[in-house]
Amino acid sequence: MSRRTLSRVLQAAALVLAVTTGVARAQGPHGPHGQGMPPGGGRGMGPGMTHDAGHQADMEVFHQLLDNGNKVTRTVTPRPDGVESVTESDDPVIAKAIQTHLDAMSARVKEQRPIHQRDPLFREVFANADRIVLRHEMTPKGVRAVETSTDPYVVKLIQAHAEVVTAFIANGRAEAMKDHPVPSR
Numbered sequence: 307m308s309r310r311t312l313s314r315v316l317q318a319a320a321l322v323l324a325v326t327t328g329v330a331r332a333q334g335p336h337g338p339h340g341q342g343m344p345p346g347g348g349r350g351m352g353p354g355m356t357h358d359a360g361h362q363a364d365m366e367v368f369h370q371l372l373d374n375g376n377k378v379t380r381t382v383t384p385r386p387d388g389v390e391s392v393t394e395s396d397d398p399v400i401a402k403a404i405q406t407h408l409d410a411m412s413a414r415v416k417e418q419r420p421i422h423q424r425d426p427l428f429r430e431v432f433a434n435a436d437r438i439v440l441r442h443e444m445t446p447k448g449v450r451a452v453e454t455s456t457d458p459y460v461v462k463l464i465q466a467h468a469e470v471v472t473a474f475i476a477n478g479r480a481e482a483m484k485d486h487p488v489p490s491r
Contacts, residue, residue, distance in 0.1 A: 358419055360410065360419075361421065363410075364407075364410045364411075364414075364421060365421075367403050367406050367407045367410065368407060368482075369479070370400075370403050371400070371404065371407060371474070371475075372478045372479050372481075374395075374397070374400050375474065375475040375476060377395045377396070377400045378393060378395050378400060378404065378448075378475045379393070379395070380392070380393045380394075380475055382468045382469075384465055385452075385454065387455060387456065387461055388439075388452065388453045388454035388455055388461055388464040388465065389452070389453050389464055389465055389468040390450070390451070390452045391450070391451050391453075391468055391471075392445065392449070392450045392451075393408075393448050393451070393471075394447035394448030394449075395447055395448055396447065401446075401447045401448050404448040404449055405448060405449055408442050408449045408451060412440050412442060414432075415432075415435045415438055415440050416435075416440075418432065418436065420432035420435075422482075424485075425485055425486055426485055426486065426487065426488050427463070427466055427467060427486035427488055428467075431463050431467050434455075434457070434459075434460045437456070437457045437460045438453060438454075438455055438460060438464065439454045439455065440452075440453050453467075453468070459489075462489035462490075463488070463489060465489075466486070466488075470486045
């Protein structure tokens with residue numbers, strides 16, 4: 307096992323331990339119940355929201371892509387039933403990150419393991435994940451993906467999501483901090 311792999315395994319184990327023992331709870335200078343909003347009083351999902359074991363690794367790759375959008379090219383072709391997209395990079399490290407990200411997000415859609423739930427659009431995409439078909443193939447520089455649905459509303463969600471992903475590439479972390487609207491039914 308390489309040092310890098312061992313380091314990632316140890317980091318993942320530490321994260322799991324921290325989450326399962328409650329150490330990962332965000333605490334300000336006033337303790338766990340500081341002067342902020344009461345549990346469930348803010349825009350978040352309320353108390354008890356935890357992440358699955360792959361969440362941290364997925365977020366690291368996502369942030370790597372946000373920070374390197376200038377090295378990514380993306381074309382999106384709308385289809386009557388969804389979108390087809392090609393996302394690539396001439397930088398081999400970024401190309402691999404694109405592939406890793408799509409593999410992880412494909413698994414999350416199939417397994418209905420949501421991510422980026424503070425954004426209304428992503429919350430709605432994952433709420434309808436059982437009606438999304440995501441097929442993808444690796445290219446030498448990234449991925450080609452086809453996302454479809456037989457449900458007209460879910461097609462709108464897929465197309466809105468594709469637009470937001472393109473905006474992530476163009477605008478980086480600033481775009482990721484925005485709330486993206488959910489299309490009308």
